[in-house]
Amino acid sequence: MKLSKMLISTLRETPAEAEIVSHQLMLRAGMMRKMASGIYNYMPLGLRVMKKIEDIVREEMDKAGAQEFLASAILPSELWKESGRWEVFGPEMFKLKDRNEREFCLGPTHEEVFTDIARNEIKSYKQLPLNLYQIQTKYRDERRPRFGVMRSREFVMKDAYSFDKDYEGLDISYNKMYEAYHNIFKRCGLVCKCVEADSGAMGGSGSAEFMVKSEIGEDEIAFCTACEYAANVEKAPSTPEVLENEDIKELNKVTTPDVKTIDELIKFFKTTPKKFAKTLIYKADDKVVAVMVRGDREVNEVKVVNALGGAIDFEMADATTVKNATSAEVGFAGPIGIKVDVLFVDEEVANMYNFIIGANETGYHYENVNYGRDFEGKLGDFRKVVEGDKCPKCGKPMTVARGVEVGHIFKLGTKYSETMGANFLDEKGESKPLIMGCYGIGVNRTMATVIEQNHDENGIIWPLAIAPYQVIVIPAVTKDEEQVRVAEEIYNRLKGMGIEVLLDDRDERAGVKFKDADLIGIPMRITVGKKVKEGNVEFKLRNSSDIELISISEIFERVEKEFK
Numbered sequence: 431m432k433l434s435k436m437l438i439s440t441l442r443e444t445p446a447e448a449e450i451v452s453h454q455l456m457l458r459a460g461m462m463r464k465m466a467s468g469i470y471n472y473m474p475l476g477l478r479v480m481k482k483i484e485d486i487v488r489e490e491m492d493k494a495g496a497q498e499f500l501a502s503a504i505l506p507s508e509l510w511k512e513s514g515r516w517e518v519f520g521p522e523m524f525k526l527k528d529r530n531e532r533e534f535c536l537g538p539t540h541e542e543v544f545t546d547i548a549r550n551e552i553k554s555y556k557q558l559p560l561n562l563y564q565i566q567t568k569y570r571d572e573r574r575p576r577f578g579v580m581r582s583r584e585f586v587m588k589d590a591y592s593f594d595k596d597y598e599g600l601d602i603s604y605n606k607m608y609e610a611y612h613n614i615f616k617r618c619g620l621v622c623k624c625v626e627a628d629s630g631a632m633g634g635s636g637s638a639e640f641m642v643k644s645e646i647g648e649d650e651i652a653f654c655t656a657c658e659y660a661a662n663v664e665k666a667p668s669t670p671e672v673l674e675n676e677d678i679k680e681l682n683k684v685t686t687p688d689v690k691t692i693d694e695l696i697k698f699f700k701t702t703p704k705k706f707a708k709t710l711i712y713k714a715d716d717k718v719v720a721v722m723v724r725g726d727r728e729v730n731e732v733k734v735v736n737a738l739g740g741a742i743d744f745e746m747a748d749a750t751t752v753k754n755a756t757s758a759e760v761g762f763a764g765p766i767g768i769k770v771d772v773l774f775v776d777e778e779v780a781n782m783y784n785f786i787i788g789a790n791e792t793g794y795h796y797e798n799v800n801y802g803r804d805f806e807g808k809l810g811d812f813r814k815v816v817e818g819d820k821c822p823k824c825g826k827p828m829t830v831a832r833g834v835e836v837g838h839i840f841k842l843g844t845k846y847s848e849t850m851g852a853n854f855l856d857e858k859g860e861s862k863p864l865i866m867g868c869y870g871i872g873v874n875r876t877m878a879t880v881i882e883q884n885h886d887e888n889g890i891i892w893p894l895a896i897a898p899y900q901v902i903v904i905p906a907v908t909k910d911e912e913q914v915r916v917a918e919e920i921y922n923r924l925k926g927m928g929i930e931v932l933l934d935d936r937d938e939r940a941g942v943k944f945k946d947a948d949l950i951g952i953p954m955r956i957t958v959g960k961k962v963k964e965g966n967v968e969f970k971l972r973n974s975s976d977i978e979l980i981s982i983s984e985i986f987e988r989v990e991k992e993f994k
Contacts, residue, residue, distance in 0.1 A: 431932055455885060479877055483873050483877055486895065491610060496561040509543065519538065522538060536569035545852045546852075548852045555595045557854070558594055562590065564588070565588045570584075579874040585872055586874050600867055612640075618896055619895065625638060625661050637840040642833060644833060652815045655829055663815050666815040673782060683794055692708065715744075718751060720807075722779050738772070817830050889951055899932045905934070906940040934947070967980060967985055
């Protein structure tokens with residue numbers, strides 16, 4: 431393609447709205463343009479990258495035995511009400527009505543649709559196993575779209591669903607997708623890690639995320655420093671710290687006027703955060719829930735929601751709710767005499783001795799509190815993993831880093847098939863629910879994450895497999911007839927070899943062309959300059975600062991070498 435004929439406009443200045451590198455470079459390189467908050471149009475260069483990622487996804491999915499089809503993006507509410515998720519999914523769902531007042535939504539995900547297809551099409555165990563997938567735009571009304579396509583209102587997603595007759599079959603299907611995902615991200619040039627994850631609103635018995643370490647990631651990942659264990663902090667179990675035994679002391683109420691925060695309490699009692707247990711109060715749908723963790727710990731709200739069996743609305747309680755539950759101002763909550771529907775106690779608190787809590791009375795705290803003697807609650811792991819916590823597998827210290835999720839695989843089991851009556855007849859002629867798996871990849875998020883991992887101060891550095899074009903040929907001086915002629919000859923021969931090549935035939939200075947080539951991120955650059963009179967051209971890789979002087983006759987072999 432000749433650049434003079436392309437719809438492409440690069441930007442020298444970074445748009446003020448762009449917060450992260452991938453967002454900045456996708457706008458500056460002319461990959462996309464903003465239409466509204468969280469909504470983007472993909473320009474020709476950006477679309478080429480997207481299509482290449484989609485092609486890699488298709489190849490690996492097909493190789494794993496999955497079949498592609500395409501579902502509607504407009505979904506009837508009946509399916510969602512049947513599964514029980516019409517209200518559960520929350521305000522992120524775009525809802526609409528047709529002229530007959532029938533309710534629909536723009537598909538945020540497609541479990542119900544695939545389950546509906548399965549129950550209508552699959553009748554016998556002889557049709558199993560089956561894996562269907564699609565690549566389609568999803569719609570979610572994000573409260574705060576940000577970071578370009580990292581969190582947008584519409585996004586392209588590959589979602590696949592497997593159907594098996596038993597859980598042994600599900601394990602096989604799940605493992606096939608696990609391998610396919612590793613291949614996909616490796617071919618896209620991404621360095622990522624598979625981590626244990628929470629299933630969230632999708633449900634199911636188990637799930638794993640494919641995460642890319644990144645400072646701009648919205649997820650926190652716990653990595654073991656010694657073994658291969660890794661998990662999303664939402665999911666990661668925290669090994670409780672073993673404390674030294676103490677003699678049980680007598681419970682004592684202490685006056686603590688104007689002392690509310692952990693820092694203030696530490697100074698007041700002249701001790702450490704590990705001697706305190708804090709009580710946080712939440713509203714979960716129509717329930718008031720209290721959660722206790724050690725003073726230096728944070729509540730893992732996902733673990734709490736899971737312990738509740740899921741909640742539509744889960745948030746910190748307001749001051750009025752706190753006062754009704756504790757009969758005190760905010761800052762003095764404790765478990766003794768608290769009026770809540772559920773009291774969750776982190777197992778680490780149950781193992782503490784003679785600790786300090788709020789007394790549910792403004793200006794007072796209890797000291798020498800012990801679980802079992804002074805209060806009881808529902809025990810469990812309700813704390814967030816932190817740096818230095820022990821790995822649940824090998825016991826070595828863990829580290830915590832931020833990450834971006836590019837793929838997620840779930841073992842759904844019968845969550846949807848039982849609810850929606852998706853059954854099959856087994857070998858004995860008995861009706862059984864289909865065993866399901868769900869597997870998603872964010873296509874445009876993958877594109878942005880590749881940029882986050884592959885860029886420098888000059889622009890994008892595309893891996894060869896997904897670059898919009900693989901080679902760019904630049905005549906340094908467009909008024910030099912010999913340079914233009916040789917550049918066109920190289921361009922045409924590369925095209926004939928099946929290589930995706932750009933010819934920068936614009937009437938611009940060489941420096942401008944070089945800057946655009948670097949910004950767009952084309953992997954290989956061939957410059958036809960004054961050395962052409964000696965039969966040589968310059969060859970440069972985008973990910974290297976070295977410039978090679980190569981004869982015109984050998985340049986084609988040099989390009990082919992990069993593909994090999």
